[in-house]
Amino acid sequence: MNHAGRMAVTGFALRTPLGDDAAAVLRRLLAGERAAAPNAHFDASTYACRLAATIPGAPRPTKHRKFVKRMGLFGMEVGAEALARSGAPAKGARLGLFCGYGGLRAHWDDLMPVLERQAGDARATGAWAQGFSLLHPFWMLFHLSNNAHALLSIDVDSKGDGTTTAGSNAGAQALRSAIVALAMGSVDAALVFAYDSLVEPETILSLGVSGAATKAATPAAVVAPYDERAAGIVPGEAAAAVVLERPEDAGERAISFVSAAATADGAVDFPTPRAIASLAAALSAGDTIVDGAALASPVRDAAERAALADVLGPSATLLALTASTGQLGGATAVVQAILLAEALRAGTLPPIAGLDRPAEGPLRPLVRAEETRSRSALALSAGMPGLAGALRVEVP
Secondary structure (H helix, E strand, O other): OOOOOOEEEEEEEEEEOOEOOHHHHHHHHHOOOOOOEEOOOOOOOOOOOOEEEOOOOOOOOOHHHHOOOHHHHHHHHHHHHHHHHHOOOOOEOOEEEEEEEOOOOOOHHHHHHHHOOOOOOHHHHOOOOOOHHHOOOOHHHHHOOOHHHHHHHHHHOEOOOEEEEEOOOHHHHHHHHHHHHHHHOOOOEEEEEEEEEOOOHHHHHHHHHHOOEOOOOOHHHOOOOOEOOOOOEOEEEEEEEEEEEOHHHHHHHOOEEEEEEEEEOOOOOOOOHHHHHHHHHHHOOOOOEEEOOOOOOHHHHHHHHHHHHHHHOOOOEEEOOHHHHOEOHHHHHHHHHHHHHHHHHHOEEOOOOOOOOEOOOOOEEOOOOEEOOOOEEEEEEEEOOOEEEEEEEEOO
16 A cells, blocks of 8 residues: 555534534543543443443534435535635535545434334235334435435535545545545545444444443443553544645645555454554654554553554553544544644643553553644554554644
């Protein structure tokens, strides 16, 4: 893989469990706040994982509700906002649109009422009368993987190159695809938006069964990643968008610069530390700050730190934004691109929220907010099956 490429960010927007204003979210990160709470989307009291980090509120009313679910609507919102803020002149065939999302999943809020009364031979019991009549006529259209991409392209007049990527590293894939398109000259600006939710019944069940998610009964009992007692992630959700342009075109409108990489190593669960470290090595340029994958497992955390130490050195500063926001799935990389740039511009790094007893090992997990003069940082993300993403964020 060739991971060369550095593009300017000229606009951004986000929706996270800690808010939708990057400066305000950074203040909450610096204060060590955590978004973990009882799951606000459904009663998870009988699930192994009962906590989640959810976006407060709902998407704005729109005609697109006919074809796009809640998280896709959030994704379209942030995409339009980021483009409006960027001032990018490109449109039509010169504006590309790149989408990353968590992937196709069953919509259990639709299916459960349909299936709960089904029994025996569907022809004999009358499957239609027993529940299938409850399905909305557009139900299958909700499952089209590029709905949000297609409708947003119409709204913002984007007719250039684009992709819809899926999976837990989808945000990094989308960023990488956009960077390549800009470098090749096929577009003059690229709108990248990503959205994902890990807090719905199907994902909560899967994360609980695999042991990846926390079993803490209360938010106060959640143990931070890189703590010696770490015991699982907090599932979260987010939508985020950035506008990328070539640095020479962006000029003084450049807010930050980003390069990206993504990989998959074939692992059944999380990617190996070696795969994560290979991405860091591909992007690193003497960086001493890294926002880690933060999988909140003593074994995985220790292996990640050891692998990264070989790339960044044993004294590199280790952050974990998802200790505050919750794990954000396919939206992680784009959120990192925004919030790390915000922290670097402010000259202050946020602590790993809730980190009381840092595990021994290389790298320096940040226990409290700290001033920095660094102008760049790396960011890593990981998810199942064997997917990893990485960014390098730099500010002027």
